[in-house]
Amino acid sequence: MHRLVSGFAIVVSVTLLAQQHASAAVYPGRGITASTGNQRGLYLVLRPDTAPPLNQAKIDAIRASETLTREFFAKSSGGKLDLRYADIVDVPITLAVNPQDNQLHRPNDWWGIAENYVRSNFGLEPEAYQLNLFDVSATPEDVNQGWSGVATFPGNNLAMQTPPGPGWGQLVVDHELGHRTGAPHSSAWRLSDNGNFNPHVWDAQKKAYVEYSPTIHGLSPVAYGVELDEYGDPLSVMGNISNGTFSVHQKRVNMGWLSSGQVPDLNATGDGTYRVYAHDQLQSTLNAQANVMGVVNGYDANSRYGLTFNRNDQVFNKGVNAFQTRTDAFTLEYRAQEEGVFVYLNDGLLDLDLTGGSDRNDRRRSLQVGDRFEDIAVSPSYFVGTGAANEWAAIGAPPPTSIYQLRPSWFEFDVLAKGQDLIGSYVDVDVSTVSYVPPGDLNNDGLFNQLDVNKFVAHWRSDTSSLNRVGQWMAGDLDNSGLVDLDDASLLRTILIYSTGQSFGLTTSVPETPASMLSVIAILAVVLTQARSPLAKASITSR
Structure with missing residues (x-):
């Protein structure tokens, strides 16, 4: 017995496939690309010729999975794509012993064998469909198969070793259909x-x-x-x-x-x-x-x-x-x-x-x-x-x-x-x-000088956590820690020595405790008279 289960025919005119409006349903049009249109698929259920024919329980599982697939692609595409199984066919095949493991497997070119069976017994042409889905879950895997689902390119064929159903089975079919629409792996x-x-x-x-x-x-x-x-x-x-x-x-x-x-x-x-x-x-x-x-x-x-x-x-x-x-x-x-x-x-x-x-x-x-x-x-x-x-x-x-x-x-x-x-x-x-502004050029004038020191002192102990990295640098937070502190003073001194080799008068006053301010001024004053450090620039401006 040859089992063919057909879907509904499309009998309405293209006027039902309305364009999008502010509050109107959107359906795919008749123009078809790999990722758009109202696409018809042929679902081939392969089984050993010694196994029972396709039954209603299997058909119901396929249709339930199909509904989830159609909903998924409609929502993903914004109503531009519908993938439905126009026909479901029962395809018995004769298993063959593979000499690699001496076990029964699908024969070589089972794709072509199944398609020819459909042509001969149902009068259907697989290439007339936008999609051929080979459900091989009832047959043994190929030797060293390694896949749960596979799509062929170029072509309109994909196969599933995993049976249709919720969970992994649904993920596999939608994943392979995603390849069919043009998506690579994510x-x-x-x-x-x-x-x-x-x-x-x-x-x-x-x-x-x-x-x-x-x-x-x-x-x-x-x-x-x-x-x-x-x-x-x-x-x-x-x-x-x-x-x-x-x-x-x-x-x-x-x-x-x-x-x-x-x-x-x-x-x-x-x-x-x-x-x-x-x-x-x-x-x-x-x-x-x-x-x-x-x-x-x-x-x-x-x-x-x-x-x-x-x-x-x-x-x-x-x-x-x-x-x-x-x-x-x-x-x-x-x-x-x-x-x-x-x-x-x-x-x-x-x-x-x-x-x-x-x-x-x-x-x-x-x-x-x-x-x-x-x-x-x-x-x-x-x-x-x-x-x-x-x-x-x-x-x-x-x-x-x-x-x-x-x-x-x-x-x-x-x-x-x-x-x-x-x-x-x-x-x-x-x-x-x-x-980009070089760290140390706090006023972005292209120079490293006393004005940068003045701005640093003015921002002493400032919270910079709301600023981006360059904003933090220009506020004196040279290590992007979120706070202008002694670590930044050390970095600034290194930058200034490397860039100029000069010292500057630190006469700016800030609203800070005397002990804290003296420590900053002392660090800058002493080190700005030291020799230039050859490592400073690279350590600040590169990552």
Whole structure:
């Protein structure tokens, strides 16, 4: 018996596939690309020819999974894509003994065998469908298979070894269908410290690469030997951890579900306060008559769902033992379900919260209201580790270019507030450009002189925690500790001696206790008459 289960036919006219309005449902149109349109799929259930035929329980499980898939892609695409199984077919195949293990497995070219069976027994042409999904969960794995799901490129085929159903089965099918729509894997930048990865940072004072320590070096989302975990994004279905929606970067670049107007380029639009809406809140809706899945309201054409910019970075190439320039794309997005602002570097999620440590599944990687983030905190000079033990230390790489030479101006992001309106949940993010000013030039006049000392004394013991790094330097907080103190006085003296070799009269008075003020004046007065230090400049202006 040949079992064919067909879906509903589309009998309504294109007028039901309405364009988006302020409060109108949005359904995919008839024009089809890999990531848009009302797409028809053929679901092939492969089984050993000795096993019972396809039954209703299996069909019900497939249809339940199909509904979840259709809802997921409708919400992710903003109503631009519907993926449905127009036909479900029962395909018995004869297993064969594989000489590699002397066990029964699917025969070679089981893809083609199954397609030809459908042509011969059902009169259906698999290539007439936008998608062929081979459910091989009832058959033994291939020898050394190593996959739960796989998509073929080019072509319209994908296969699942995992049966349809909630949890892992649903993640697998949506992940592979994500590849079908154009999405690559969604990775994560991780400072893993284990037998395969040992990240380093550049220590300018020691003029050497040293092992990264979160306690010593603080937040450093990338490093020399950083792990780019290909499946490591815990937020997106294109990792292998959760069934969350795609990143804004992929929705804009790979699938075209968001436009450049909805994700503006900061290099073109510049500084300002941006309202960024959550891209994970759309609600699906089914037009039962047409059997087409859409959304109650799509992405608002006049709103922003992310911010992006490109940056020229230097990435070390192990093959040629040199740093090479590469254009990297940064994308900021807001996820209401995760209650955080996340930043991606290309297709990889950055970890902007040290709380989660090295836990691969931890989702605490976001910015919250009140947080500030400077893109230069993600070093524009790095190396992606390959997994070899002690890799970076063994390379013997040359010193890197100063990050301030690579990125003399950068963006600072200040998450101001969260809110909600008729469009959805949002965050207001202030974006400002920060330009490099050499530490010690407190008044930014290009000189190191008595005026800088006067300004330092005027800011003595000031709280600078609300300022960005350059703002802190210009207030005298040269070590970015959040307080202008004796450590900064020592740094300032070193900078001034190196830069001028001169001493200055310290006649400025400040509202401080006599003992505290005398200690600062004494340090500066004594050391400004000492010999120039050859190590000072590098220790301050490089990272």
